[in-house]
Amino acid sequence: MSMPWHQSLRIARYLLAQKLRRRSKFPLIVELEPLFACNLGCPGCGKIQHPASVLKQRMPVEQAINAIEECGAPMVSIAGGEPLMHPEIDTMVNELVRRKKYVFLCTNAALLRRKIDKLDLRPSRYFAFAVHVDGLRERHDTAVAKEGVFDEVMEAIAELQRRGFRVTTNTTVFNTDTPQTLIDVLDFLNDDVGVDEMMVSPAYAYEKAPDQEHFLGVQETRELFRKAFAGGNRKRWRLNHSPLFLDFLEGKVDFGCTAWGVPSYSLFGWQKPCYLMSDGYASTYAELVETTDWESYGRGRDPRCANCMAHCGYEPTAVLATLGSLKESLRAAKGL
Numbered sequence: 001m002s003m004p005w006h007q008s009l010r011i012a013r014y015l016l017a018q019k020l021r022r023r024s025k026f027p028l029i030v031e032l033e034p035l036f037a038c039n040l041g042c043p044g045c046g047k048i049q050h051p052a053s054v055l056k057q058r059m060p061v062e063q064a065i066n067a068i069e070e071c072g073a074p075m076v077s078i079a080g081g082e083p084l085m086h087p088e089i090d091t092m093v094n095e096l097v098r099r100k101k102y103v104f105l106c107t108n109a110a111l112l113r114r115k116i117d118k119l120d121l122r123p124s125r126y127f128a129f130a131v132h133v134d135g136l137r138e139r140h141d142t143a144v145a146k147e148g149v150f151d152e153v154m155e156a157i158a159e160l161q162r163r164g165f166r167v168t169t170n171t172t173v174f175n176t177d178t179p180q181t182l183i184d185v186l187d188f189l190n191d192d193v194g195v196d197e198m199m200v201s202p203a204y205a206y207e208k209a210p211d212q213e214h215f216l217g218v219q220e221t222r223e224l225f226r227k228a229f230a231g232g233n234r235k236r237w238r239l240n241h242s243p244l245f246l247d248f249l250e251g252k253v254d255f256g257c258t259a260w261g262v263p264s265y266s267l268f269g270w271q272k273p274c275y276l277m278s279d280g281y282a283s284t285y286a287e288l289v290e291t292t293d294w295e296s297y298g299r300g301r302d303p304r305c306a307n308c309m310a311h312c313g314y315e316p317t318a319v320l321a322t323l324g325s326l327k328e329s330l331r332a333a334k335g336l
Contacts, residue, residue: 003197003240006125007102014074015323025260025289028316029075030068031275033266034059034092038082040108040144044174044203044215057267061092067265068101071285077130079106090119097126104130104168110149112156116163128166128196131157135177135185143172157193168197168240175216179227186228190237197240200225201311202249204276217307218299222251243331244318245311257298257305260289261316273297275312277304 003011011028018026037055038045068076076096083089084107096103109131121127131153134143140150160167169189173182182200189195202221216224225246234246247253259274269281270288274297282288298313299305305313322331 004125010074010102011319012323015319019323025294027071027073027263027285028261028319029077030071030073031262031264031312032064032068032076032078033080033264034064034078034083034086034089035081036267037085038080038108039085039111040082040146040149042144044143044172054267058086058088059267061088061095064092064265065095065099067270067285068096069099071263071265073101075102075104077104077106082108082111084111084115090121093121093127097124100126103127106130106132106170108132108144108149109153109156110144110146113152113159116159121165123164123166128168129160130168130170130199131195132172133169133185133189134172135181136188139177139181139185143174154193157195161194166196168199169195170199170201172201172203173216173221173224174203175220177224179224179230182224182228183233186233186237186239195238197238199240199311200249202307202309204308204310215307216309218309221249221307221309225249226251241311241315242318242322244321245315248314248318249309255314255317255321257308257313258316258320259297259313260292260294261320262312263288276308276310 015028035055035058036050078089078092080086083105086092089105093103093105103126105127107129109129112129133150133153134140137150140153141147157167171182171185171189186198186200189198202216204215229246229250239246244253244255248255257274262275263285264271264275265285269283270285271278272280272282272288272292273294277297282291296302297305299308
Protein backbone atom coordinates (compact mmCIF):
# COMPACT_ATOMS: atom_id res chain seq x y z
CA MET A 1 0.00 0.00 0.00
CA SER A 2 1.49 3.33 -1.08
CA MET A 3 -0.57 5.75 1.02
CA PRO A 4 1.73 8.43 2.53
CA TRP A 5 2.67 7.73 6.15
CA HIS A 6 1.12 10.94 7.48
CA GLN A 7 -2.18 9.97 5.90
CA SER A 8 -1.97 6.37 7.12
CA LEU A 9 -1.33 7.55 10.68
CA ARG A 10 -4.17 10.05 10.50
CA ILE A 11 -6.62 7.37 9.34
CA ALA A 12 -5.39 4.93 12.00
CA ARG A 13 -5.97 7.56 14.72
CA TYR A 14 -9.41 8.30 13.32
CA LEU A 15 -10.40 4.62 13.31
CA LEU A 16 -9.08 4.15 16.85
CA ALA A 17 -11.10 7.16 18.01
CA GLN A 18 -14.29 5.66 16.54
CA LYS A 19 -13.58 2.39 18.33
CA LEU A 20 -12.99 4.14 21.66
CA ARG A 21 -16.26 6.01 21.23
CA ARG A 22 -17.95 2.69 20.45
CA ARG A 23 -19.34 4.18 17.26
CA SER A 24 -20.54 1.26 15.18
CA LYS A 25 -21.03 3.09 11.88
CA PHE A 26 -18.90 5.97 10.63
CA PRO A 27 -17.60 7.29 7.29
CA LEU A 28 -14.05 6.62 6.16
CA ILE A 29 -14.23 8.62 2.94
CA VAL A 30 -17.18 10.50 1.42
CA GLU A 31 -18.02 10.33 -2.29
CA LEU A 32 -19.00 13.97 -2.80
CA GLU A 33 -20.90 14.65 -6.03
CA PRO A 34 -21.39 18.41 -6.40
CA LEU A 35 -22.82 17.95 -9.93
CA PHE A 36 -23.91 15.19 -12.30
CA ALA A 37 -22.96 16.88 -15.58
CA CYS A 38 -20.03 15.47 -17.53
CA ASN A 39 -18.14 16.34 -20.70
CA LEU A 40 -17.95 12.66 -21.69
CA GLY A 41 -20.60 9.97 -22.21
CA CYS A 42 -18.92 6.76 -21.05
CA PRO A 43 -21.08 3.74 -21.97
CA GLY A 44 -20.39 1.97 -18.66
CA CYS A 45 -21.52 4.88 -16.47
CA GLY A 46 -25.06 5.62 -15.35
CA LYS A 47 -24.29 8.87 -13.54
CA ILE A 48 -25.23 11.25 -16.35
CA GLN A 49 -28.65 9.70 -17.02
CA HIS A 50 -30.52 12.58 -15.39
CA PRO A 51 -32.91 15.18 -16.85
CA ALA A 52 -31.33 18.33 -18.30
CA SER A 53 -32.71 20.36 -15.38
CA VAL A 54 -30.71 18.21 -12.93
CA LEU A 55 -27.56 18.22 -15.06
CA LYS A 56 -27.55 22.02 -14.91
CA GLN A 57 -27.47 22.10 -11.10
CA ARG A 58 -24.30 22.83 -9.12
CA MET A 59 -23.97 22.24 -5.38
CA PRO A 60 -23.14 25.39 -3.37
CA VAL A 61 -19.75 25.22 -1.67
CA GLU A 62 -21.26 25.86 1.77
CA GLN A 63 -23.64 22.92 1.37
CA ALA A 64 -20.77 20.58 0.46
CA ILE A 65 -18.60 21.73 3.36
CA ASN A 66 -21.45 21.43 5.87
CA ALA A 67 -22.13 17.84 4.80
CA ILE A 68 -18.49 16.83 5.25
CA GLU A 69 -18.22 18.62 8.59
CA GLU A 70 -21.43 16.98 9.82
CA CYS A 71 -20.29 13.43 9.11
CA GLY A 72 -16.68 13.97 10.22
CA ALA A 73 -15.00 11.88 7.51
CA PRO A 74 -11.22 12.43 7.25
CA MET A 75 -11.15 11.90 3.46
CA VAL A 76 -13.25 13.23 0.58
CA SER A 77 -13.41 12.01 -3.02
CA ILE A 78 -14.97 14.70 -5.20
CA ALA A 79 -16.62 13.02 -8.16
CA GLY A 80 -19.63 13.56 -10.39
CA GLY A 81 -20.06 13.98 -13.31
CA GLU A 82 -16.92 15.92 -14.07
CA PRO A 83 -15.95 18.15 -11.08
CA LEU A 84 -13.89 20.50 -13.27
CA MET A 85 -17.20 21.71 -14.75
CA HIS A 86 -18.18 23.13 -11.34
CA PRO A 87 -17.47 26.89 -11.33
CA GLU A 88 -16.29 26.87 -7.70
CA ILE A 89 -14.48 23.56 -7.56
CA ASP A 90 -11.22 25.19 -6.51
CA THR A 91 -12.95 27.00 -3.64
CA MET A 92 -14.52 23.73 -2.52
CA VAL A 93 -11.17 21.93 -2.59
CA ASN A 94 -9.39 24.72 -0.74
CA GLU A 95 -12.03 24.88 2.00
CA LEU A 96 -11.73 21.15 2.60
CA VAL A 97 -7.93 21.26 2.55
CA ARG A 98 -8.03 24.18 5.02
CA ARG A 99 -9.91 21.83 7.35
CA LYS A 100 -7.15 19.24 6.81
CA LYS A 101 -9.37 16.78 4.97
CA TYR A 102 -7.58 14.54 2.49
CA VAL A 103 -9.14 15.48 -0.84
CA PHE A 104 -9.08 13.51 -4.09
CA LEU A 105 -10.41 15.42 -7.09
CA CYS A 106 -11.67 12.73 -9.50
CA THR A 107 -11.47 13.80 -13.12
CA ASN A 108 -11.40 12.35 -16.62
CA ALA A 109 -8.72 15.05 -17.23
CA ALA A 110 -9.99 15.89 -20.71
CA LEU A 111 -10.66 19.50 -19.63
CA LEU A 112 -7.75 19.83 -17.24
CA ARG A 113 -5.09 21.53 -19.34
CA ARG A 114 -7.45 24.26 -20.56
CA LYS A 115 -8.75 24.94 -17.02
CA ILE A 116 -5.70 24.53 -14.80
CA ASP A 117 -4.50 28.14 -15.08
CA LYS A 118 -7.97 29.40 -14.13
CA LEU A 119 -8.09 27.33 -10.95
CA ASP A 120 -6.73 28.53 -7.62
CA LEU A 121 -5.24 25.17 -6.68
CA ARG A 122 -1.85 24.53 -5.12
CA PRO A 123 0.08 21.34 -4.27
CA SER A 124 -0.63 20.11 -0.75
CA ARG A 125 -0.09 16.97 1.29
CA TYR A 126 -3.88 16.96 1.69
CA PHE A 127 -4.73 17.16 -2.00
CA ALA A 128 -4.38 14.92 -5.04
CA PHE A 129 -5.86 14.66 -8.50
CA ALA A 130 -7.44 11.24 -9.14
CA VAL A 131 -7.42 10.69 -12.89
CA HIS A 132 -9.48 7.99 -14.58
CA VAL A 133 -7.34 5.77 -16.83
CA ASP A 134 -9.21 2.65 -17.93
CA GLY A 135 -6.53 1.14 -20.13
CA LEU A 136 -3.91 2.02 -22.68
CA ARG A 137 -4.78 4.23 -25.67
CA GLU A 138 -7.26 2.07 -27.59
CA ARG A 139 -8.96 0.58 -24.53
CA HIS A 140 -9.26 3.90 -22.73
CA ASP A 141 -10.67 5.76 -25.72
CA THR A 142 -13.20 2.96 -26.20
CA ALA A 143 -14.18 3.16 -22.51
CA VAL A 144 -14.88 6.90 -22.78
CA ALA A 145 -16.35 6.63 -26.30
CA LYS A 146 -14.09 9.32 -27.73
CA GLU A 147 -10.83 9.13 -29.64
CA GLY A 148 -7.84 11.16 -28.50
CA VAL A 149 -8.80 11.30 -24.83
CA PHE A 150 -6.00 8.98 -23.68
CA ASP A 151 -3.32 11.20 -25.22
CA GLU A 152 -4.91 14.29 -23.68
CA VAL A 153 -5.02 12.56 -20.27
CA MET A 154 -1.32 11.70 -20.46
CA GLU A 155 -0.48 15.32 -21.33
CA ALA A 156 -2.63 16.50 -18.41
CA ILE A 157 -0.92 14.14 -15.95
CA ALA A 158 2.51 15.32 -17.12
CA GLU A 159 1.45 18.94 -16.62
CA LEU A 160 0.15 18.24 -13.10
CA GLN A 161 3.39 16.49 -12.20
CA ARG A 162 5.39 19.40 -13.61
CA ARG A 163 3.45 21.74 -11.32
CA GLY A 164 4.15 19.56 -8.27
CA PHE A 165 0.70 18.05 -7.69
CA ARG A 166 0.18 14.55 -6.36
CA VAL A 167 -1.44 12.44 -9.07
CA THR A 168 -3.30 9.20 -8.47
CA THR A 169 -5.25 7.11 -10.97
CA ASN A 170 -8.38 4.99 -10.91
CA THR A 171 -8.78 2.10 -13.35
CA THR A 172 -12.17 0.42 -13.80
CA VAL A 173 -12.15 -3.17 -15.06
CA PHE A 174 -14.74 -4.71 -17.41
CA ASN A 175 -15.13 -8.19 -18.88
CA THR A 176 -13.43 -6.95 -22.03
CA ASP A 177 -10.24 -6.71 -19.96
CA THR A 178 -7.79 -9.55 -19.52
CA PRO A 179 -5.07 -10.07 -16.92
CA GLN A 180 -2.58 -8.82 -19.50
CA THR A 181 -4.44 -5.60 -20.35
CA LEU A 182 -4.63 -4.82 -16.63
CA ILE A 183 -0.94 -5.62 -16.18
CA ASP A 184 -0.09 -3.42 -19.17
CA VAL A 185 -1.90 -0.32 -17.91
CA LEU A 186 -0.67 -0.66 -14.31
CA ASP A 187 2.92 -1.24 -15.49
CA PHE A 188 2.63 1.85 -17.67
CA LEU A 189 1.18 4.07 -14.94
CA ASN A 190 3.55 2.75 -12.27
CA ASP A 191 6.81 2.67 -14.22
CA ASP A 192 6.51 4.94 -17.25
CA VAL A 193 4.16 7.67 -16.04
CA GLY A 194 5.21 7.47 -12.40
CA VAL A 195 1.91 8.36 -10.74
CA ASP A 196 1.93 8.48 -6.96
CA GLU A 197 -0.78 5.86 -6.34
CA MET A 198 -3.18 3.68 -8.32
CA MET A 199 -6.60 2.26 -7.60
CA VAL A 200 -8.41 -0.56 -9.42
CA SER A 201 -12.00 -1.71 -9.16
CA PRO A 202 -14.40 -3.97 -11.04
CA ALA A 203 -17.11 -1.93 -12.74
CA TYR A 204 -20.51 -1.85 -11.09
CA ALA A 205 -23.49 -2.70 -13.30
CA TYR A 206 -25.36 0.60 -13.23
CA GLU A 207 -28.96 -0.06 -14.26
CA LYS A 208 -29.00 3.06 -16.46
CA ALA A 209 -25.60 2.56 -18.09
CA PRO A 210 -25.92 2.41 -21.90
CA ASP A 211 -23.67 -0.69 -22.06
CA GLN A 212 -25.06 -3.59 -20.02
CA GLU A 213 -23.03 -6.37 -21.64
CA HIS A 214 -19.54 -5.89 -20.25
CA PHE A 215 -19.80 -6.03 -16.46
CA LEU A 216 -17.81 -8.71 -14.63
CA GLY A 217 -19.27 -11.50 -12.52
CA VAL A 218 -17.71 -12.48 -9.19
CA GLN A 219 -15.84 -15.53 -10.48
CA GLU A 220 -14.62 -13.62 -13.56
CA THR A 221 -13.35 -10.85 -11.29
CA ARG A 222 -11.47 -13.23 -9.02
CA GLU A 223 -9.84 -15.08 -11.90
CA LEU A 224 -8.79 -11.87 -13.65
CA PHE A 225 -7.20 -10.32 -10.56
CA ARG A 226 -5.62 -13.60 -9.42
CA LYS A 227 -3.78 -13.86 -12.73
CA ALA A 228 -2.95 -10.15 -12.94
CA PHE A 229 -1.50 -10.10 -9.40
CA ALA A 230 0.59 -13.25 -9.92
CA GLY A 231 4.37 -13.14 -9.90
CA GLY A 232 4.66 -10.38 -7.32
CA ASN A 233 2.98 -7.68 -9.42
CA ARG A 234 0.77 -6.39 -6.63
CA LYS A 235 3.80 -5.91 -4.37
CA ARG A 236 5.71 -3.74 -6.83
CA TRP A 237 2.78 -1.62 -8.02
CA ARG A 238 1.99 1.48 -5.94
CA LEU A 239 -1.59 0.41 -5.28
CA ASN A 240 -3.63 2.52 -2.90
CA HIS A 241 -5.51 -0.41 -1.39
CA SER A 242 -5.26 -2.45 1.77
CA PRO A 243 -3.67 -5.89 1.27
CA LEU A 244 -6.89 -7.52 2.46
CA PHE A 245 -8.93 -5.79 -0.25
CA LEU A 246 -6.50 -7.08 -2.86
CA ASP A 247 -6.89 -10.54 -1.30
CA PHE A 248 -10.66 -10.05 -1.65
CA LEU A 249 -10.35 -9.26 -5.36
CA GLU A 250 -8.37 -12.46 -5.83
CA GLY A 251 -10.92 -14.53 -3.89
CA LYS A 252 -8.50 -15.40 -1.09
CA VAL A 253 -10.94 -13.93 1.46
CA ASP A 254 -14.55 -12.87 1.31
CA PHE A 255 -16.19 -9.92 3.03
CA GLY A 256 -19.57 -8.37 3.56
CA CYS A 257 -20.30 -4.89 2.23
CA THR A 258 -19.70 -1.90 4.49
CA ALA A 259 -21.53 0.71 2.42
CA TRP A 260 -21.83 3.18 5.31
CA GLY A 261 -18.02 3.48 5.32
CA VAL A 262 -17.98 5.22 1.92
CA PRO A 263 -21.26 7.14 1.77
CA SER A 264 -22.29 9.34 -1.15
CA TYR A 265 -23.48 12.92 -0.79
CA SER A 266 -24.93 14.53 -3.91
CA LEU A 267 -27.32 17.26 -5.00
CA PHE A 268 -30.14 15.09 -3.65
CA GLY A 269 -28.62 14.45 -0.21
CA TRP A 270 -27.07 11.32 1.36
CA GLN A 271 -27.74 8.47 -1.06
CA LYS A 272 -29.18 5.18 0.23
CA PRO A 273 -27.47 2.80 0.55
CA CYS A 274 -24.31 3.70 -1.38
CA TYR A 275 -22.61 5.52 -4.24
CA LEU A 276 -23.70 2.83 -6.70
CA MET A 277 -27.37 2.35 -5.81
CA SER A 278 -30.17 4.83 -5.19
CA ASP A 279 -33.00 3.75 -2.87
CA GLY A 280 -33.80 7.20 -1.56
CA TYR A 281 -31.95 10.00 0.22
CA ALA A 282 -31.36 11.29 3.74
CA SER A 283 -30.78 14.88 4.78
CA THR A 284 -27.96 14.04 7.25
CA TYR A 285 -25.39 11.28 7.65
CA ALA A 286 -26.96 10.38 11.00
CA GLU A 287 -30.30 9.93 9.27
CA LEU A 288 -28.64 7.82 6.57
CA VAL A 289 -27.16 5.49 9.18
CA GLU A 290 -30.30 5.27 11.29
CA THR A 291 -32.92 4.83 8.55
CA THR A 292 -31.14 2.55 6.08
CA ASP A 293 -31.76 -1.19 6.42
CA TRP A 294 -28.12 -2.14 5.95
CA GLU A 295 -28.81 -5.85 6.44
CA SER A 296 -30.84 -5.88 3.22
CA TYR A 297 -27.85 -5.07 1.01
CA GLY A 298 -24.80 -6.95 -0.18
CA ARG A 299 -24.11 -10.09 -2.17
CA GLY A 300 -26.65 -12.80 -1.32
CA ARG A 301 -29.15 -10.26 -0.04
CA ASP A 302 -30.04 -7.90 -2.85
CA PRO A 303 -29.87 -9.14 -6.46
CA ARG A 304 -28.43 -5.79 -7.56
CA CYS A 305 -25.40 -6.54 -5.38
CA ALA A 306 -24.85 -10.03 -6.80
CA ASN A 307 -21.71 -9.21 -8.80
CA CYS A 308 -20.51 -6.14 -6.93
CA MET A 309 -16.92 -6.20 -5.70
CA ALA A 310 -16.35 -2.46 -5.93
CA HIS A 311 -13.90 -0.83 -3.54
CA CYS A 312 -16.50 1.63 -2.22
CA GLY A 313 -18.34 -1.27 -0.57
CA TYR A 314 -15.58 -3.68 0.35
CA GLU A 315 -12.45 -1.60 0.98
CA PRO A 316 -13.91 -0.24 4.26
CA THR A 317 -14.58 -3.81 5.40
CA ALA A 318 -11.00 -4.74 4.60
CA VAL A 319 -9.67 -1.68 6.43
CA LEU A 320 -11.68 -2.51 9.55
CA ALA A 321 -10.52 -6.13 9.41
CA THR A 322 -6.93 -4.89 9.14
CA LEU A 323 -7.32 -2.65 12.19
CA GLY A 324 -8.73 -5.55 14.18
CA SER A 325 -5.72 -7.78 13.55
CA LEU A 326 -2.13 -7.12 14.64
CA LYS A 327 -0.91 -9.49 11.94
CA GLU A 328 -2.82 -7.71 9.19
CA SER A 329 -1.84 -4.28 10.54
CA LEU A 330 1.84 -5.22 10.31
CA ARG A 331 1.25 -6.66 6.85
CA ALA A 332 -0.39 -3.44 5.69
CA ALA A 333 2.47 -1.39 7.13
CA LYS A 334 4.92 -3.47 5.11
CA GLY A 335 2.77 -3.18 1.97
CA LEU A 336 2.48 -6.96 1.52
